[in-house]
Amino acid sequence: MSIRLRQIALVANKLAPVIDDLKAVFGLEVCYIDPGVGVFGLENSLLPVGNNFIEVVAPIKEGTAGGRYLKRRGGDGGYMVICQCESHAAQLERRERAAAMGIRIAWERESDGYHVMQLHPADTGGSFFEIDWDAKCEPEGHWEPAGGSGWRKAKRTEVVSAYSAVELQSPDPAGLAERWSKIAGVPVRKDARGRLEMALDNASVRFVEATDGRGEGLSGIDMVVADRAKLNSAAERREYKTTGDQLTICGTRFYLVQPNG
Template identity: 45%
Template sequence: MFHRLRQICLVAQDLDPVVAELCDVFDVAVCHRDPEVGMFGLHNALMPLGHDFLEVVAPLAPGRAAAAERHLARRGGDGGYMVITDTDDLARWEPHLAATGVRIAAPLEMGAYRGLQLHPRDTGGALLEINTTRGNTGPDGAAIDDPYGPAGPDWRAHLRTGTVTGITGARLQAADPERLGRRWAEILRRDLRSENDGWALDLDNARIRFEPDRDGRGEGLGGVDLAVADAEGLRRRAAARFLPVADDHVVIGGVRFHIGG
């Protein structure tokens, strides 16, 4: 049985400029644009970062995507939106979620893929989704390069790992990071521990950190940790686009991407 971080989703007011910055700075390519998100009033683009995925969603038009537009207004613009995890046995999660008082905001299904998008008022921090793909099982869990519905049928053909080789964590900020961390630990059935000036829990392949509000934008997904093969090239391309650059992170789409975190 496995449970891993598989995808991070950003929300932007305007899709294409943020996608262009991510593709250029991280030297990655769009593998899929999912027409199904149109039912939520959104359009999107997915990019593989190693065997993980980074998605950007944006409203198709004003007034078409109420939840995303509320999020943009609440956090003052583009930023982190969703933390999406992958497991081999979704059925065992449904009674647990009910027992912890977490509502299902949107059940998702396409082909072999099935997901449970959880209500953000019950989780706090960010939209949290737990998903599974039928057939992705094995003695040590699914192979990380198996089919993954949201990424389209041929995501491997778009894989580039010269700069970024994967996503290693997510950083949620809050006025009370311990309280938020304990809630996510209860939902995800993982142990929470104190770490530096915040708290953290581990999934099989990544760490979710709970930190103080560092930018004054309130509770939300403020940072993403990356495994990076060419940090200097990444910083150089970010600077060329006049994006905020520091020794340990760059800022794209309102999110701090921590290099090697």
């Protein structure tokens, strides 16, 4: 069954500085601000990365799930892996599979055009695992969480053209990989470097050992770089240090990879 990585969410104590850094370093633009997240005590912005999205959320009041997550992981970091499946039936099949595993639904909302299904991170491990269905079924086009189809006007690919993987870290990466694989119905394999990964239609979910003292969570994103010199120059101006092929923004390791690398 088809399933794509469509959106990666990060959580920050303050939204604006992180958005400014992502725009400056990676040459991205904000395409959508969702007023609906206010019900969760959050504010957000979405930025297209190729035909998919990075979202950043930040708490705007006390007692939010996002705020608790920030405290639990010791600061800004990864928050959600949001996928798109090709049909409502495929989404519901995954819902049933998760329920059989004892995995709770953290939040869901259904309409004629869109059904969001967010699985509880305490049960999935690693991060929130969200599997959504968009009735227009445009895997590189219309996306309800980005406000529809208008996001294309903000698409910028001069510095980075896409992301190719999201990384989850855990004290037990093999166990985490097995759980996510069962939910998604996608087998686990090893990448060229011997790391466990679940290959989705357009990107991979990678599972690695937690070694940074922050515990289990969404730890990294592979960014496909189109103009490394421009990226390096912008990072330096923002006082971000690039170590080899890696830099950290919003408590998240961004791995700078070449196209098809």
